Amino acid sequence: MADQGSPVSAEHFAYVRARTTPEDDFLAQLRSAAIEAGLPEIHIAPEQGAFLQILVRLAGAREVIEVGTLGGYSAIWMARGLPPEGRVRTIEVNPAHANFAETWVARSDVAGKIEVHRGAGLDVLPRFADGSADAAFVDADKVNYPGYLEHCLRIVRPGGLIACDNAFAFGQLFDEEPEDPGVPHVRAFNDLVPRVAGLTAVIAPFGDGCWVGVRN
Numbered sequence: 001m002a003d004q005g006s007p008v009s010a011e012h013f014a015y016v017r018a019r020t021t022p023e024d025d026f027l028a029q030l031r032s033a034a035i036e037a038g039l040p041e042i043h044i045a046p047e048q049g050a051f052l053q054i055l056v057r058l059a060g061a062r063e064v065i066e067v068g069t070l071g072g073y074s075a076i077w078m079a080r081g082l083p084p085e086g087r088v089r090t091i092e093v094n095p096a097h098a099n100f101a102e103t104w105v106a107r108s109d110v111a112g113k114i115e116v117h118r119g120a121g122l123d124v125l126p127r128f129a130d131g132s133a134d135a136a137f138v139d140a141d142k143v144n145y146p147g148y149l150e151h152c153l154r155i156v157r158p159g160g161l162i163a164c165d166n167a168f169a170f171g172q173l174f175d176e177e178p179e180d181p182g183v184p185h186v187r188a189f190n191d192l193v194p195r196v197a198g199l200t201a202v203i204a205p206f207g208d209g210c211w212v213g214v215r216n
């Protein structure tokens with residue numbers, strides 16, 4: 001049995017990106033406008049957007065929740081994978097990011113499918129009912145990932161999808177002295193996830209590494 005796989009290199013990343021369904025002009029414009037507006041360039045990679053859209057479609061999701069909206073890039077990718085009555089509830093603590101996202105969501109082809117909920121993830125998530133989502137995507141402050149996962153396990157129905165970004169810790173996962181203060185939290189979360197009851201999960205090596213799990 002071949003259980004070694006192939007080491008994933010920067011070359012593989014570029015190869016995957018070049019051969020994945022690309023973002024459309026609207027999403028490219030959104031990214032440019034976000035830079036002009038001073039938003040940080042920390043949205044998911046385009047190939048990760050395609051991957052999330054495929055997953056929500058395969059999950060037959062109608063209701064998606066997200067923690068960490070930024071400019072709405074990932075929310076739009078996911079909303080495009082939903083049926084006409086589908087909805088993404090996305091949570092954002094930074095008012096400037098929420099304002100930008102609302103403006104661009106309103107201009108998008110999925111304007112009626114995305115609600116931006118303003119506030120901190122751990123304050124807003126308790127307002128979402130048990131079993132009220134088919135899928136969740138977590139992409140915010142790393143220190144709170146264990147708390148977000150706990151809420152996702154409550155809010156996402158059995159058989160639903162739970163994805164969490166940045167398993168590769170901004171490229172600093174194996175650094176001895178990482179610059180980003182979130183790195184120890186990512187490492188601790190990566191060690192926690194395989195031990196969480198009620199979740200079968202794997203790190204998909206796209207973008208910055210993305211946990212993908214099914215709630216049992």
Ligand SMILES: C[S@@+](CC[C@H](N)C(=O)[O-])C[C@H]1O[C@@H](n2cnc3c(N)ncnc32)[C@H](O)[C@@H]1O
Pocket residue numbers: 042043044067068069070071072073074075091092093094097119120121122139140141144
């Ligand atoms: C990596 S960005 C999200 C990128 C977005 N998912 C995308 O790919 O387009 C993280 C976002 O989480 C927000 N954030 C940070 N801490 C948060 C918190 N405690 N609650 C909600 N949002 C938070 C940040 O303001 C930032 O906009």
